[in-house]
Amino acid sequence: MIIDVHGHYTTAPAALGAWRDLQIAGLNDPSKAPAASDLKISDDELRESIETNQLAKMRERGSDLTVFSPRASFMAHHVGDFEVSSTWAAICNELCYRVSQLFPDHFVSAAMLPQSPGVDPKTCIPELVRCVEQYGNVGINLNPDPSGGHWTSPPLSDRHWYPIYEKMVEYDIPAMVHVSTSCNACFHTTGAHYLNADTTAFMQCLTSDLFKDFPTLKFLIPHGGGAVPYHWGRFRGLAQELKKPLLEDHLLHNIFFDTCVYHQPGIDLLTKVIPVDNILFASEMIGAVRGIDPQTGHYYDDTKRYIEASTQLSAAQKQQIYEGNARRVFPRLDAALKQKEK
Amino acid sequence: MIIDVHGHYTTAPAALGAWRDLQIAGLNDPSKAPAASDLKISDDELRESIETNQLAKMRERGSDLTVFSPRASFMAHHVGDFEVSSTWAAICNELCYRVSQLFPDHFVSAAMLPQSPGVDPKTCIPELVRCVEQYGNVGINLNPDPSGGHWTSPPLSDRHWYPIYEKMVEYDIPAMVHVSTSCNACFHTTGAHYLNADTTAFMQCLTSDLFKDFPTLKFLIPHGGGAVPYHWGRFRGLAQELKKPLLEDHLLHNIFFDTCVYHQPGIDLLTKVIPVDNILFASEMIGAVRGIDPQTGHYYDDTKRYIEASTQLSAAQKQQIYEGNARRVFPRLDAALKQKEK
Numbered sequence: 215m216i217i218d219v220h221g222h223y224t225t226a227p228a229a230l231g232a233w234r235d236l237q238i239a240g241l242n243d244p245s246k247a248p249a250a251s252d253l254k255i256s257d258d259e260l261r262e263s264i265e266t267n268q269l270a271k272m273r274e275r276g277s278d279l280t281v282f283s284p285r286a287s288f289m290a291h292h293v294g295d296f297e298v299s300s301t302w303a304a305i306c307n308e309l310c311y312r313v314s315q316l317f318p319d320h321f322v323s324a325a326m327l328p329q330s331p332g333v334d335p336k337t338c339i340p341e342l343v344r345c346v347e348q349y350g351n352v353g354i355n356l357n358p359d360p361s362g363g364h365w366t367s368p369p370l371s372d373r374h375w376y377p378i379y380e381k382m383v384e385y386d387i388p389a390m391v392h393v394s395t396s397c398n399a400c401f402h403t404t405g406a407h408y409l410n411a412d413t414t415a416f417m418q419c420l421t422s423d424l425f426k427d428f429p430t431l432k433f434l435i436p437h438g439g440g441a442v443p444y445h446w447g448r449f450r451g452l453a454q455e456l457k458k459p460l461l462e463d464h465l466l467h468n469i470f471f472d473t474c475v476y477h478q479p480g481i482d483l484l485t486k487v488i489p490v491d492n493i494l495f496a497s498e499m500i501g502a503v504r505g506i507d508p509q510t511g512h513y514y515d516d517t518k519r520y521i522e523a524s525t526q527l528s529a530a531q532k533q534q535i536y537e538g539n540a541r542r543v544f545p546r547l548d549a550a551l552k553q554k555e556k
Numbered sequence: 557m558i559i560d561v562h563g564h565y566t567t568a569p570a571a572l573g574a575w576r577d578l579q580i581a582g583l584n585d586p587s588k589a590p591a592a593s594d595l596k597i598s599d600d601e602l603r604e605s606i607e608t609n610q611l612a613k614m615r616e617r618g619s620d621l622t623v624f625s626p627r628a629s630f631m632a633h634h635v636g637d638f639e640v641s642s643t644w645a646a647i648c649n650e651l652c653y654r655v656s657q658l659f660p661d662h663f664v665s666a667a668m669l670p671q672s673p674g675v676d677p678k679t680c681i682p683e684l685v686r687c688v689e690q691y692g693n694v695g696i697n698l699n700p701d702p703s704g705g706h707w708t709s710p711p712l713s714d715r716h717w718y719p720i721y722e723k724m725v726e727y728d729i730p731a732m733v734h735v736s737t738s739c740n741a742c743f744h745t746t747g748a749h750y751l752n753a754d755t756t757a758f759m760q761c762l763t764s765d766l767f768k769d770f771p772t773l774k775f776l777i778p779h780g781g782g783a784v785p786y787h788w789g790r791f792r793g794l795a796q797e798l799k800k801p802l803l804e805d806h807l808l809h810n811i812f813f814d815t816c817v818y819h820q821p822g823i824d825l826l827t828k829v830i831p832v833d834n835i836l837f838a839s840e841m842i843g844a845v846r847g848i849d850p851q852t853g854h855y856y857d858d859t860k861r862y863i864e865a866s867t868q869l870s871a872a873q874k875q876q877i878y879e880g881n882a883r884r885v886f887p888r889l890d891a892a893l894k895q896k897e898k
Contacts, residue, residue: 358742364706365742400700400707405759405794409783410752417747437787441751444786445779447819451845451856452747477789483825503793514793 215556216518217540217547218272220390220436220472220496221280221321223310225267227259230309234288237302241294250301260312269320271499275518281544282310283324283355287403289394291360296330296337303328303341311349322547324353324390327378329360331367336377346385352547353434354382356389358415363398363407370415370433371422379428386545388432388470391415404502412440416469420453420461425468432468432543434494438475438484446487462489470543472496473517473535476503481520490531494539495521557898558860559882559889560614562732562778562814562838563622563663565652567609569601572651576630579644583636592643597651603658611662613841617858623886624652625666625697629745631736633702638672638679645670645683653691664889666695666732669720671702673709678719688727694889695776696724698731700757705740705749712757712775713764721770728887730774730812733757746844754782758811762795762803767810774810774885776836780817780826788829804831812885814838815859815877818845823862832873836881837863 233253240247268280284306291299303326310323325345327338345351356378359365368374370391382389396407412435425431435442442449450461458464470492475481485493496517503514512519521532541548575595582589610622626648633641645668652665667687669680687693698720701707710716712733724731738749754777767773777784784791792803800806812834817823827835838859845856854861863874883890 365740367742369742398707400709400711400760401756402759402763402794405762405791406752406756409755409787410748413751413755413783414743414748417744418742420747421744437790441755441783441786444783444822444825445751445817447817447822447849447856448779448845449747450851451818451847451849452744454847455845475787475789476793477787477829479825479828480786480789483786483821486821487819503790503797505793505796507789507793509792514789 215279216277216536217495218277218280218497218499219434219494219540219544220474220498221268221282222285222498222501223282223306223313224285224500225263226285226309227255227263229253229255230305233305234302237298238293241298250305253305255309257312257316260309261316264313264317264321267500269317272320275516277497277518278320280321281324281353281547282313282321283390284310284326286355286392287395289326289355289357290362291329291357291394292331292362292397296328296333299330300328300341307341307345307349307351314350322550323349323351324355325349325351326355327357329357331361334377335375338378339381342378342381346387350546350550351387352544352550353387354389355392357393358391358411358418359393362394363396363401369418369422371418371424379431383428383430386430388434388543390434390436392436408437408502409440412437413442416440416442416449419465419469420449420458421456425465429467432470434470434472434543436472436474436496436498438473438480439471439488443471443484443487466492470494470539473521474498474515475517475520476514477507478520478523481517482524482526485524485527490527490534491539493535494543495536557621558619558837558878560619560622560838560841561776561836561882561886562816562840563610563624564627564840564843565624565648565655566627566842567605568627568651569597569605571595571597572647575647576644579640580635583640592647595647599654599658602651602654606655606659606663609842611659614662617860619839619860620662622663623666623695623889624655624663625732626652626668628697628734629737631668631697631699632704633671633699633736634673634704634739636672638670638675641672642670642683649683649687649691649693656692664892665691665693666697667691667693668697669699671699673703676719677717680720681723684720684723688729692888692892693729694886694892695729696731697734699735700733700753700760701735704736705738705743711760711764713760713766721773725770725772728772730776730885732776732778734778750779750844751782754779755784758782758784758791761807761811762791762800763798767807771809774812776812776814776885778814778816778838778840780815780822781813781830785813785826785829808834812836812881815863816840816857817859817862818856819849820862820865823859824866824868827866827869832869832876833881835877836885837878
């Protein structure tokens with residue numbers, strides 16, 4: 215089985231964006247604010263938005279199951295206050311859950327959290343609980359910068375975040391560390407902010423002893439780990455200067471990288487430098503880079519092709535990246551699959 | 557000849573740091589503020605600080621000449637106001653100039669600018685002029701985030717920066733785009749902020765048409781380009797989505813990457829993905845990563861070893877990375893060398 219651990223609902227029916235626009239308009243003019251119940255999207259609309267997009271591409275490319283969460287750039291935790299984020303997260307998570315119910319063999323849902331800048335992360339717990347217990351979510355997306363590019367929250371190693379970690383450990387769910395839209399003009403959202411956040415999160419863990427406090431906490435760092443594998447020597451050297459253990463011991467029981475790297479040399483570096491145990495297949499399809507690479511004639515984000523073409527991975531290692539590691543890092547996904555005798 | 561285009565004066569005599577501490581103390585208590593003339597460092601002290609450090613390592617490793625600028629993390633443009641930065645930059649630039657005079661065959665100087673958050677960059681021009689005309693500087697370091705991790709300045713593509721670009725073009729000097737210490741707790745200085753800034757600067761150029769306005773402007777992006785080469789497919793794809801020309805045409809007449817990547821797989825990726833014309837040898841020795849890699853038994857930042865060990869570069873291409881490209885990107889360096897019949 216081929217599991218893609220990084221998919222977002224980027225193709226939700228237009229009614230979702232229209233509802234969000236009204237919610238944002240309501241921040242200045244409360245008479246415009248919609249009720250959650252004003253949003254009506256039928257199962258047929260959901261089906262069509264998936265069948266003609268993600269599911270069509272999964273079939274073309276040959277992946278089986280996607281861990282599916284709300285659109286990352288739409289989380290926009292910097293918009294409004296906690297109530298605004300809370301209503302928005304509930305709506306987006308419900309839609310992903312409905313997709314997972316409509317296509318139970320192909321989508322399993324993961325939650326966005328109702329984060330809001332300056333608000334205690336423990337306020338996210340009720341939504342997290344609801345998503346795990348009622349929706350069967352197998353993971354969460356955690357935004358290390360709910361300000362949207364101003365980086366006003368403490369580092370991920372700070373006790374500020376511990377309430378979320380405690381719940382993650384209790385449920386044995388990983389967090390994909392994923393920022394949202396940048397509202398800082400310096401940072402292009404998908405070309406700078408996403409990659410910077412990946413690098414930043416890794417370094418926040420490296421300088422800390424977070425995983426001594428939470429030995430079973432698991433972070434998935436998307437986009438191939440930002441700059442980290444390319445600069446693996448730098449990070450090994452910095453850990454050494456800081457008198458930390460070897461990265462394998464210090465971080466790699468807890469940190470995993472996905473394969474959202476959109477060219478062969480990048481995937482080859484990732485799989486050469488990072489232990490196979492720590493690499494999970496993902497494409498972030500349909501996401502930031504939707505075109506066809508003129509150098510190959512294939513979609514940039516068809517990352518399965520790069521894994522397939524790897525000359526350094528054995529068939530068993532490829533299967534680990536495609537399935538085995540995902541089942542280990544997402545134990546609730548593994549349990550759900552086993553229940554279906556998969 | 558082997559030219560290292562990225563060296564900082566990280567080993568300046570302790571009197572420099574002590575003077576800076578007093579300058580900072582003077583921000584709150586003007587009675588403590590030192591005069592520039594209070595700093596006394598003899599030629600012998602400068603000589604020793606270089607001979608036992610950078611020059612010793614250059615001899616060991618076999619590089620000949622270093623483009624030498626003030627310590628990046630000490631620029632700290634966020635400290636104080638323009639006057640504070642101005643005095644500090646003048647002192648640091650003078651020391652690098654003196655080093656270049658003491659070791660004319662081994663060091664050529666590049667300038668830090670007296671940037672200050674919120675201050676018009678044109679205020680940096682007098683120091684830039686002084687460094688080029690009186691000190692023979694061959695390049696500058698440009699900090700895209702003088703706030704130190706809060707990213708409050710406009711992107712490098714903004715007209716805000718044009719006064720500096722006009723002077724760079726007039727003098728035909730490149731800028732290394734290099735941030736300084738992070739005072740944002742989210743960003744480790746050398747493990748996150750530096751690499752993020754590299755990626756950010758590249759993407760600021762990608763989304764803009766800056767090089768249409770300045771066809772001969774040249775940026776050197778240090779630390780191997782941050783995350784850029786590893787994600788070259790992503791950047792090619794994003795340029796395509798944004799209807800920009802191919803990166804070779806859009807950016808690679810103006811943007812260059814150094815080789816400060818501290819392991820063999822990283823250098824192999826860099827040299828595979830980025831055209832050889834756009835890669836300049838550098839080590840940032842003595843810099844962020846000073847240890848010996850237990851996997852190789854050699855210094856992480858002995859980047860010449862990785863170039864030497866490359867199986868994909870021809871001898872001519874290695875020479876281009878070591879010397880030819882540096883002479884092309886730093887025309888004033890080339891002219892100075894030719895004057896010495898080198």
